[in-house]
Amino acid sequence: xxxxxxxxxxxxxxxxxxxxxxxxxxxxxxxxxxxxxxxxxxxxxxxxxxxxxxxxxxxxxxxxxxxxxxxxxxxxxxxxxxxxxxxxxxxxxxxxxxxxxxxxxxxxxxxxxxxxxxxxxxxxxxxxxxxxxxxxxxxxxxxxxxxxxxxxxxxxxxxxxxxxxxxxxxxxxxxxxxxxxxxxxxxxxxxxxxxxxxxxxxxxxxxxxxxxxxxxxxxxxxxxxxxxxxxxxxxxxxxxxxxxxxxxxxxxxx
Ligand code: ATP
Numbered sequence: 001x002x003x004x005x006x007x008x009x010x011x012x013x014x015x016x017x018x019x020x021x022x023x024x025x026x027x028x029x030x031x032x033x034x035x036x037x038x039x040x041x042x043x044x045x046x047x048x049x050x051x052x053x054x055x056x057x058x059x060x061x062x063x064x065x066x067x068x069x070x071x072x073x074x075x076x077x078x079x080x081x082x083x084x085x086x087x088x089x090x091x092x093x094x095x096x097x098x099x100x101x102x103x104x105x106x107x108x109x110x111x112x113x114x115x116x117x118x119x120x121x122x123x124x125x126x127x128x129x130x131x132x133x134x135x136x137x138x139x140x141x142x143x144x145x146x147x148x149x150x151x152x153x154x155x156x157x158x159x160x161x162x163x164x165x166x167x168x169x170x171x172x173x174x175x176x177x178x179x180x181x182x183x184x185x186x187x188x189x190x191x192x193x194x195x196x197x198x199x200x201x202x203x204x205x206x207x208x209x210x211x212x213x214x215x216x217x218x219x220x221x222x223x224x225x226x227x228x229x230x231x232x233x234x235x236x237x238x239x240x241x242x243x244x245x246x247x248x249x250x251x252x253x254x
Contacts, residue, residue, distance in 0.1 A: 008037035009068060009183070010176035016042040018060075021049050022067035023123055023137040029069060030125060030133035036071040041172065048139060050119055051108070056139045057148060062157070064140040064168050068179070071133050074190050076126035079134050080246060083108050083122040084230045085186045086136045088195060089179035090118050091202040097174050098162055103204035106223070106232050107246035110140075111204060115156035117141045138175065142166050191228040200225045210234065210251040212244060223251070 004010045012035065019025055022040040024047075029038065042065045048056035058065040068086075072079065087104045094102040094110065094117075105111050110118035118140045125132040141147075141157035143165050158166045185194035192199065200206055205223040212219050212234065221234035221242070231243040232251065 004173045004176045006037075006176050006180045009180035010037065010039035010172070012038045014038065014040045016040070018042065018044050018046060020047040021045050021137070022065050023049055023121060023135050026067040026069045026135040026137070027123060027125070027133075030135060034069055036069065038069045039066055039172075039176065040069070041066045045139075049121055049137070051121060056119055056121070057151065057155075058139050059144065062141070062143040062159075064138065064142055064171055066172060067135050067137040068176075069133055069135055070183075072131055072187060074131065074187060075129070076124070076131050078190055078229075079124050079126070079131055080122065081186065081192055081230045082134055082136055082183075083120055083246070084192060084199060084226070085182045085195065086120050086122075086138060086179060088199045088202060089175050089182050090120070090138060090140065092182075092198065093171070093174040093178045094118075094158070095202075097170065098158060098166065100158075100161060102202070104199065104202045106203060106205050106226065106251060107230065112156055112158075112161045114204075116151075116154055117156055117158060117161070140171060140175075142168050142171060192226070192230050193228045196226060196228060205232065205251060205253075208253060210253045213250040213252065214244075215249075 019042045026040045044060035045058040045065045048058040050056045090110050091102045091104050108120040121137040124134040143159045144157040147155045210223045224233045
C-alpha cells in the first residue's frame with residue numbers, strides 16, 4: 001500500500017521505529033544501489049543531524065524525520081540547488097495543507113511566525129563528473145508542544161502554530177508530491193529558473209536586512225532575492241551587489 005500518489009518520490013518507503021539518522025540510512029542504501037526516490041522515514045532519530053555537525057531534535061511520535069535518496073543526472077556542482085527545491089516543496093506543501101504562512105529562511109530553513117519548524121540537510125556522493133547519489137533529509141516539527149531549553153525561543157511546531165494536531169502521514173505525502181513536481185522542473189533546466197518565482201514568494205529574507213555570517217567576516221546587507229542557481233542576492237551598504245553561496249554562510253534577521 002502506497003503512501004503517495006507520486007510517480008517516483010516516496011513510492012518506496014523504508015520505515016524505522018528508531019534509527020541514528022535517516023540521512024545515514026539513505027546514504028548506506030545509496031551505496032548499495034537503492035533506487036532513485038526511495039524514502040527513509042523514522043519515528044525517532046537518536047542522532048538527527050543539522051548543518052556543520054549540529055544536531056537535530058526529533059522526538060518520538062511528534063516529528064517527521066525523513067530522507068529521500070536521489071540519483072539526479074546533473075553535474076555535481078548543481079546538486080546543492082536541490083536543497084532549495086526541497087525547501088520550496090515543504091513551505092508550499094505546509095501552506096496549502098494547513099493554510100498557514102510558512103516561509104523559507106534562505107537557504108534551508110522553514111519558519112512559521114519567525115520560528116523554525118523544519119530543517120533540511122543535503123549530503124551527496126559524487127565523482128568528478130557525475131553524481132552517485134544525493135540524500136535530502138527533512139525534519140519537520142509537527143506535534144511537539146514543548147522544546148528543549150536551547151531551542152525553545154527559536155523553534156515551533158505545526159501544532160503550536162495551528163492549535164491542532166496534524167497527521168504526519170499527510171505531511172509526508174504532500175511534501176513528496178510537491179517535491180516531485182518541483183524536482184522535475186529543476187532537472188529539465190538544470191537550474192532554479194522555473195521555480196525561482198515560487199521560491200521567492202516564500203522567501204522571508206526577501207527585501208529584508210540580513211547579517212551575513214561569512215567565515216571570512218560577518219557583514220550587514222539587504223537581501224533582494226535569489227538568482228537562478230540559488231545564491232542569495234544581497235546589496236551592501238555601499239550599493240554594490242553580491243551573490244552569496246549557501247555553502248559558505250548563514251544569514252540572520254527575518
Ligand atoms: P543557521 O543557518 O540558522 O545557523 P542552520 O540552517 O545551519 O542554522 P540546521 O543545520 O538546519 O541549522 O539545524 C541545526 C540547528 O537547529 C541546531 O543547531 C539547533 O539550534 C536547531 N534545532 C535542532 N533541532 C531543532 C528542531 N527540532 N526544531 C527547530 N530547531 C532545531
